[in-house]
Amino acid sequence: MKNNKSPRSFYINVPIYDLILIVSVNESIYEFKDYIKQFTEESELRNSIVSYVEDEDLFNDAERLGSAFKVPNYSVFCIIINKHTNPNYLMNTLSHEVLHTVFAMMKHLGIKYSDKSEESFTYLNGYIMEEIYKQLPNE
Numbered sequence: 001m002k003n004n005k006s007p008r009s010f011y012i013n014v015p016i017y018d019l020i021l022i023v024s025v026n027e028s029i030y031e032f033k034d035y036i037k038q039f040t041e042e043s044e045l046r047n048s049i050v051s052y053v054e055d056e057d058l059f060n061d062a063e064r065l066g067s068a069f070k071v072p073n074y075s076v077f078c079i080i081i082n083k084h085t086n087p088n089y090l091m092n093t094l095s096h097e098v099l100h101t102v103f104a105m106m107k108h109l110g111i112k113y114s115d116k117s118e119e120s121f122t123y124l125n126g127y128i129m130e131e132i133y134k135q136l137p138n139e
Contacts, residue, residue, distance in 0.1 A: 009035035012131040018075060019105055023132055025081045029059040045074055066093040068100040077101050098128050
């Protein structure tokens with residue numbers, strides 16, 4: 001069983017599409033900001049991510065279980081999962097936000113959802129879920 005209580009930020013490369021996904025699970029805004037400082041030395045990218053998170057108040061909204069967004073002007077996407085103590089809710093919220101991210105990534109790439117493109121969407125969804133699961137701390 002994965003430990004969903006430990007704070008953790010990490011990134012996933014999506015090499016086939018040259019995209020990056022940053023994931024934050026059960027962290028405070030301060031821990032997330034520290035990770036972003038380590039993630040990139042590019043101040044404009046760092047500022048874009050932090051500004052969006054602060055402007056949308058993603059860490060302080062008690063009603064919000066998670067969020068997904070594309071960083072403006074970059075091929076970088078973020079998923080933020082707020083504090084969860086129940087692993088069922090964590091997996092539910094993760095899969096929900098990953099699906100939003102898959103649609104945003106494909107839109108960014110100019111790939112519209114259709115019967116012909118559906119398999120591309122589902123493979124990307126599976127890849128991201130697998131990579132996230134690998135990164136979550138073990139109990």
